[in-house]
Each structure stands twice: as structure tokens, then as C-alpha cells.
Amino acid sequence: MLKEYRFYKNWTQEDLANYSGVSLPTIKRYEAGNDNATTTNLKKIADALEVDVSNFLSPNLSPKSKKNVSQSTNLNKNLSPNQTKLKKPQEESFYYIPKLNINASAGGGNEVEGLEHYESGELMAIDKAFFKTIPSTNIKAIRVDGYSMTPMLFPDSWVIFEEGSDFKGDGLYVLNYNGQLMVKLLQLNPFENILEIISVNKEYKSYSVKLDESQISVLIKGKVLRSVI
Incomplete structure (x- = not known):
């Protein structure tokens, strides 16, 4: 070690x-x-x-x-x-990403406001070549539970995401939907202002949220950059 x-x-x-x-x-x-x-x-x-x-x-x-x-x-x-x-060693070829000590569930979880409170103190070392572009410093790693995203993600997979509350185009996100911390595919229909929260595994439920009418809370926690299966 x-x-x-x-x-x-x-x-x-x-x-x-x-x-x-x-x-x-x-x-x-x-x-x-x-x-x-x-x-x-x-x-x-x-x-x-x-x-x-x-x-x-x-x-x-x-x-x-x-x-x-x-x-x-x-x-x-x-x-x-x-x-x-002393002369510093050559430039590192790895990013060191904080791990969270909570899981993003396939279907349920606890409401989470500030993810910084859940940093475990452990770091995940990821080769810089793993990323197409240099990520921001505000990135974290979270473990995924459940089967709703198979075969894209399996239980105990990790996703690396850039923390933020903005929707940055269709893709995989960490979000809090109605009090449940999830990793899901998000797609936005801008004409009807409907956000599709999609489970890849068809045996699991997906959700459609009309953003200007829904009473259900949808809080984006960050967009996924890469997954580690």
C-alpha cells in the first residue's frame, strides 16, 4: 500500500x-x-x-x-x-479526488444539502489521462447503490462528478429527487420545460417533472464526468 x-x-x-x-x-x-x-x-x-x-x-x-x-x-x-x-518531484500524473461516505442510491436515500459534510477524508487517485479536459477543483467521488442504471452503472461503481446546482446539458447527474439521492440520466425538453429523470434499467421507474408546475423538489448536486466500474 x-x-x-x-x-x-x-x-x-x-x-x-x-x-x-x-x-x-x-x-x-x-x-x-x-x-x-x-x-x-x-x-x-x-x-x-x-x-x-x-x-x-x-x-x-x-x-x-x-x-x-x-x-x-x-x-x-x-x-x-x-x-x-528540495526540488519537487516531476509533475503528478494523477488527480486525487475526495470520496464521500454516503451512497447515491438507485431509488432512495436521504436528503442531502451540503456534500462537503460527507467527505470521508479518503482520496481516490485517478490517472489524468482518464479525463478529456482538466476538471475543476470542485470534484468529488460517490459510490452507487442498486441496479436502476445497469448496464451503465453497477452496484458499488463509483462516479466522479463536478459539484454544482446547474443543469449543463443532457447527461448523467447526481441529484436529490423528492428527498432521494440518486444517480440518473437527465434530459430536458426545453419547449415544454419538462425534465426527464431516466433509469437505464427498464425494470425501474423513471420520472417526468414539469419544472414550472411540479411541487416535487429536484436538486441537482453535480454532473458526472466519469464512472469507475
């Missing part, structure tokens, strides 16, 4: 040692599975890699490292003055 996150950064073991303040021989022992990480060193490494320390809680790490887990801080927090002058 440690090696995987280091590769995401395009860092060598020496880079990780320099940025974390943990010695190179210690880094090598951890990656080889020859030693258990202490809580202090685990936190330093997580901070340097800009991930939550809980991502490293595995059988290869010390059980006592499960204590005092906290969210990662910025890259330079634990660096000495000499270390901050």
Missing part, C-alpha cells in the same frame, strides 16, 4: 524519505514488510503523501498505528528548512 501511494506521486523511496522526514532505511524496511510502522512515522508519511493515515492501516502496519488517526495536512508541515528547498 505504501509503495502504491508513492508511485501515485511518482516519487522514489529517497523522495519520500526527504519529504516525510522518515529515514530512507526505515522507508525501505516498511515497503519490504520487514518492520512495523510507528504511529509517528505513519503520520509523517501520510502527511507527505497528502492522504489520510487510515489508508495505510493494514496487516503490514503496527496495530497501535490505528490510534490517533487524523486527516492529512499539507505537504510541507513536517519538513525541516533544508528539506523545503
